[in-house]
Every structure is written in structure tokens, then in C-alpha cells.
Amino acid sequence: MIAVEALTKRYGRTVAVDGLTFTTRPGSILGFLGPNGAGKTTTLRIILGLAHPTSGTATIDGRPYRSLGDPTGEVGSVLDTSGLHPGRRGRDHLRIIARAAGLPVSRVDEVLRLVDLESAARVRTGAYSLGMRQRLNLAAAILGDPRTLVLDEPANGLDPQGIRWLRDFLRSLAADGRTILVSSHVLSEVSQTVDEVVVIHRGRLRAHSTLTELTARGAGSATVRVRSPQAERLAELLGPAATQVQPGLLTVGDRPPEQVGELAAQNGITLHELVAERADPSLEEVFLELTRDTDGDVA
Amino acid sequence: MSALIAAEFLKLRTTRTFWWLSLVAVALPVLVVVITLATSNTVSQDDGRSLLSNIGIAGLFTLILGVVGAAGEYRHGTITSTFLVAPDRRRVLVAKALAHAIGGLFAGLVAAVVVLAIAIPWLSSQGHAVGTLSLSTGDIAAIAAGSVAYAAVAAILGVGFGSLLTSQVAAVVIVLILVSVVDPVAAGLAHQYGKFSLQGLGMAMSGNSSENAGYELFAPGVSGLIYLGYSIALIAAAAVAVPRRDIG
Known part of the structure; x- marks a missing residue:
């Protein structure tokens, strides 16, 4: 379980993360959403012990990342697509991690198979496409068979097939009981994958709920x-x-259809059509609404 | 710790940079020795000493190897996965320094073996069996061992520079300017400085005489200790700076 508590990160006068608090539920996929620059990557880097919080804490199963005994076996992560040496072969990149984590080379070949990258295993990563780099990073993340995964924009740069592959892949990982924290700036990318969402904007929490609750938020404005x-x-x-x-x-807001019909009857008005329409906003609209720039106030 | 050192060494071996720098670290001393042997008469002990101490040229390249190995992790962003596997950054730093020392030792050793394999028979064929130059086998072994040790500690120093500066290009340029411009100029202005300079220490370790250097040198062993001291000081400085750093 990942727990972020009152996390704040300032860079000079800029506040990247502002008093953020949330926890993941074990065995579920939590979507970590917000527009670019909302503080998602900074939060994830703090969770992974790569950046230092100005205040607050981020723990994994109760301990900060840096105190984990076997980090590779406890948390797997994908941070960006750039962390590869272009002159190194994909398989060697994984061998290095395996060596440091005390894992056998056989596990390297196993994860290469899991992410469908066997054919490019001995190719230098400089020749990899964005999708291949993403797969290699996912392979690195699952190398130690961790119970928790932290993925920063794993769908970035993937083509539609790649996104579909990723979705199935994450679902299969979650089905094994893993806890996954996956960030995205596009809700539709993860809406079919996640169980819950945390929406942040300008470093602050805007919403933490299930997708159904999130949709319900915008509902009610029936016409x-x-x-x-x-x-x-x-x-x-x-x-x-x-x-x-x-x-x-006509479209009538804020009135149930019964009331409209009765009013028409009382006044002898002929109706040809009377339809109740639930103007459910799309998830995307709710998301956009949550991350709209309304200075200061938190939803 | 041994797993981390092995991982760092694997990191080193799986890039072409290591092999190219090692190749140059071996080829350049060999080339200089061959040219010297082909163009001049080796007549004295000093000639023989300065000839063989060219093995020390390898140290400049193992220094750069260390710089590139450490700063390259920041350049390519691989430092992220390094610190994810091993969140204790000090341990990573020490492992990296030791792995590069092994890499430097390897390059220096190959340079020494190749240079000696060429120079000794060549000198003999010129009528200078090793003994006649009054360079004893012990002297030759000391020159070779000093040069190899120099190549190893230079790599550690490079890791220190690279870890502190993180910008690969800046780090390489600064180190090259320091060794090839600042050191000789400063030694020329103040002879006292020469024996403490990276260049002076390297020359002393690889068996050069003070006449060769143009300024007074410490004995090879003392020079080695001072150089090692610099390397440890730089790694210690990095051990303070690196854990405070935000990565990415």
C-alpha cells in the first residue's frame, strides 16, 4: 500500500505538490490524474525516494522507499522513457538491474517474454521505438515480481494497439493481487483500467473516488x-x-417531466413529445471541470 | 555490496564507451613507445625509464572513463533505475568507484603488458638488454605496477568528478583542462605545486624522473597515496552531495 500524507514539494517559489494526501487500496488500480504540470511526476518521484519532499511523507507498506530492504521485490516502477543508455542492449539493461537486485538472469528472459520484447532483446536501445522503450521499462518494473507498481504515464507514446496491450497487461498484473498506481493526463487512457482515481491539479487533491462516484458528481442536471x-x-x-x-x-432544466406534463395539461397545451434526458457529463468533462483553473479553491 | 559492484561492472562492460576508452588507453602508450623506439636511440637508464613510463598515459583515459561512467548515468537518465534498485546512494557511489577502479586496472594492465612485450625485445635487439640500461627487473616492475595503480586510482577520481558535476560534457572538459592546462601552467609558475598536481602525481606514479617532469616529484609510493587521497576526498564530497540531490 502506498500512503502519501500531507506531501508538499517546493522548488524555490514554485509549489509543485501542495499538501497532498491519498492512499492506494491493496489489490486495486489507482489512476493518478491531472493535467501536465499538476505535480504527478514529482509526487511519484518522491514516493520512489528519488526526490525529497519539502514536508510530509510518502511510504510504501509503512516505510519510506529508501528504507525498503528489497526495493525491486517490493515496488516496480516506470518513470519515463528516457532512462536508457542508447548504446546498451535491452537485455543488458535488465541484466544490470537483476545483478544489483540479486535476481537470476533467467528472470530477465522471462520478463522479456512477458512484455513481448524477446526479438529486440539484443538490440541497442538507441534503435528502440517509444513503445519498445516503454515495454523494456515495464519489464524492468516487474523484474523483481513486486506487489506494488508505480507507473508514470505508461501509455505515453503508445499507439492504439500498444495502449490496448498495456491495458490488458495492467489488468493481468492487478488480477494477481498487485496494487498499481498509474498516472496519466488523459482520463480516457486509464478509465477502462482503473478502479479508483485521484485527481490533482496544481499539486492539490481535487478528487479521490471510484469512477462511478466521479461520474455521479456531474450528474443530476437532468433536462x-x-x-x-x-x-x-x-x-x-x-x-x-x-x-x-x-x-x-424546448429543453427544460430543473423540472421533472411529470411536472412539465401536468402544467401542459392544466393549460390545454398539446404535447407531441415529452422526454426526460439525463445530461450525464462524460468522465472527461468531469475531469476537465475538476482541473479547471479556479484559483485557490479545492473541490 | 558485491552484487552492486558486479552490477556496476556489468554496466561498464555493456557500453561501447568502455571498450573504446580502454582501447585508446592501451593503444596510445603503445604508439608513443613504438614511435620513440623507432626514431631515437635509447642509450641511458633515463631514456629507458622515460620510455617505459609512457604506460602512464593510460591513466588519462581511465580518468575520463570514470568521469563518463559516472556523469553518463545522469546524461542518459539511467541514474533513475540505478537508485531505484539501490536507494542507498552512498553504496552505489562506492560500488561505482570500485568497479571503475577495476576497469581502470584492467586497461592499465593491458597497456603495461603490451608495452613491455614490445619494448623489452626491441631494446634487446638494439643491444640494450634490460641490464645494460641499468634498469633492473625490479625497476621495470615498479614502473609497470605504478602505472597500473595510477590507471586504477585515476578512474576513481574520475567517478568523483563525474558524480559531483553530473554534466558529462562539462565534466570531461573541466578534467581535461585541469590536467593538460591548469596543472602544467601552475607547475611552471610555482614548481612547488608540480608534485601535488594531478599531472605530477601521475608522472611520479608511472615512474618518471623529476628531470623528465621538469619539476621535483614525490616518490611513486607517496604520489600514489596523495592521488588516492584526492580520489577518496572527491568520492567523500560526492557521498555528501549525491544523497541530497533530487533525481529527475
Whole structure:
């Protein structure tokens, strides 16, 4: 379990992470979302002991990353696609990690197979595509068979097939009971993969909920579509709640369809159509709303 | 710790940089020795000593090997996965220094063997069996051993520079300017400085005489200890600076 508590990171006068608190649930996939520059990477680097927090703590199973006895066996991570020496072969990159972590070379070949990279194992990483580099980094992350995974924008630069592959791959890892923290700046990339989301903006927590709860947040603004030859008369009766979309067609907000129908009947207005429409905003819209620039206030 | 040293050494062996720098570290002393033998008469003990101490040229390249090995991790971003596997950065630093010392030792050893394998028969064919130059086998062994030791500690010093500076290009340029410009100029201005300079210490370790250097040198053993002291001081400075650093 990853626990981030009151985490703050300042770079000079810039606040990258601002009092962030959240925890992952064991055995589930947590999407860590926010626009570029929201503080996601900084948070992940602090969790992994690569950067120092200004204040607050980040722990894995109760301990800071730097105090883990066998980090490779406890946490696997993918941080960016650049951390490879272009002159080194992919397999050698993994051999080095395996050697340092005390893992056998056979495990290297095993993970290369798992990420479908066997054919390029002996190619220098300078010749790798972005997708291949991402796969190699994923291979490195699972080398020690860790129970926790921290992945920063793993879908970045992947083509649609790659994203689909990644989705299935993460699902299979989670199915084995692993806890996964995966960041993204595009909700749709992870919406089919994650169980829960943490949304941050400008280093602050904006939401921590399941996807269903997140969708429900924006719901409730149901509207009623009314088609009537006397639309203008009905609009007058309904007042500001009604909007004439086109001649003979109204949308009514904040009123249940029953109320609209009864009002029409009382006034002898003929209705040709009365439809309740739930204007559910898409997840993407909720996400955009959460990460809108409303200076200062936290949702 | 031994796993970390092995990993660092594997890191070294799996890039072409190591092999190229090692090749140059061996080829250049050999080339200089061959040219010297082919173009001049070796008549005195001093000639023989200065000839063989060319093995020490390897040390300049193992110094750069250390710089590139340490700063290259920051350049390519591999330092991230290094510190993820081994979050204790001081241990990584020590492992890296030792792995590069082994790499430097290897390059220096090959340079020494090749130079001796060429120079000794060549000198004999010129009528200078080793003894007639009054360079004893012990002298030759001391020159070779000193040069190899120099190649090893220079690599450690390089790791210290590279870890502190992190910018690979800047680190290589600064080290080259220090050794090839600052040291000789400073030694020329103040002879007292010469024997403490990286260049002077390296020359002394690889068996050069003071006449050869143009300024007074410490004995090879003392020079080796001072050089090792510099290397340890730099690694110690890095051991303070590196753990404080934010990576990425």
C-alpha cells in the first residue's frame, strides 16, 4: 500500500505538490490524474525516494522507499522513457538491474517474454521505438515480481494497439493481487483500467473516488425535452427553466417531466413529445471541470 | 555490496564507451613507445625509464572513463533505475568507484603488458638488454605496477568528478583542462605545486624522473597515496552531495 500524507514539494517559489494526501487500496488500480504540470511526476518521484519532499511523507507498506530492504521485490516502477543508455542492449539493461537486485538472469528472459520484447532483446536501445522503450521499462518494473507498481504515464507514446496491450497487461498484473498506481493526463487512457482515481491539479487533491462516484458528481442536471405546437406558450409558463432550441422544441432544466406534463395539461397545451434526458457529463468533462483553473479553491 | 559492484561492472562492460576508452588507453602508450623506439636511440637508464613510463598515459583515459561512467548515468537518465534498485546512494557511489577502479586496472594492465612485450625485445635487439640500461627487473616492475595503480586510482577520481558535476560534457572538459592546462601552467609558475598536481602525481606514479617532469616529484609510493587521497576526498564530497540531490 502506498500512503502519501500531507506531501508538499517546493522548488524555490514554485509549489509543485501542495499538501497532498491519498492512499492506494491493496489489490486495486489507482489512476493518478491531472493535467501536465499538476505535480504527478514529482509526487511519484518522491514516493520512489528519488526526490525529497519539502514536508510530509510518502511510504510504501509503512516505510519510506529508501528504507525498503528489497526495493525491486517490493515496488516496480516506470518513470519515463528516457532512462536508457542508447548504446546498451535491452537485455543488458535488465541484466544490470537483476545483478544489483540479486535476481537470476533467467528472470530477465522471462520478463522479456512477458512484455513481448524477446526479438529486440539484443538490440541497442538507441534503435528502440517509444513503445519498445516503454515495454523494456515495464519489464524492468516487474523484474523483481513486486506487489506494488508505480507507473508514470505508461501509455505515453503508445499507439492504439500498444495502449490496448498495456491495458490488458495492467489488468493481468492487478488480477494477481498487485496494487498499481498509474498516472496519466488523459482520463480516457486509464478509465477502462482503473478502479479508483485521484485527481490533482496544481499539486492539490481535487478528487479521490471510484469512477462511478466521479461520474455521479456531474450528474443530476437532468433536462426534459418537449415538442409542442404551442411551444412558445409553454415556455412562457415555465419561465427561465425553458429554452427554445428551435421552433416547437424546448429543453427544460430543473423540472421533472411529470411536472412539465401536468402544467401542459392544466393549460390545454398539446404535447407531441415529452422526454426526460439525463445530461450525464462524460468522465472527461468531469475531469476537465475538476482541473479547471479556479484559483485557490479545492473541490 | 558485491552484487552492486558486479552490477556496476556489468554496466561498464555493456557500453561501447568502455571498450573504446580502454582501447585508446592501451593503444596510445603503445604508439608513443613504438614511435620513440623507432626514431631515437635509447642509450641511458633515463631514456629507458622515460620510455617505459609512457604506460602512464593510460591513466588519462581511465580518468575520463570514470568521469563518463559516472556523469553518463545522469546524461542518459539511467541514474533513475540505478537508485531505484539501490536507494542507498552512498553504496552505489562506492560500488561505482570500485568497479571503475577495476576497469581502470584492467586497461592499465593491458597497456603495461603490451608495452613491455614490445619494448623489452626491441631494446634487446638494439643491444640494450634490460641490464645494460641499468634498469633492473625490479625497476621495470615498479614502473609497470605504478602505472597500473595510477590507471586504477585515476578512474576513481574520475567517478568523483563525474558524480559531483553530473554534466558529462562539462565534466570531461573541466578534467581535461585541469590536467593538460591548469596543472602544467601552475607547475611552471610555482614548481612547488608540480608534485601535488594531478599531472605530477601521475608522472611520479608511472615512474618518471623529476628531470623528465621538469619539476621535483614525490616518490611513486607517496604520489600514489596523495592521488588516492584526492580520489577518496572527491568520492567523500560526492557521498555528501549525491544523497541530497533530487533525481529527475
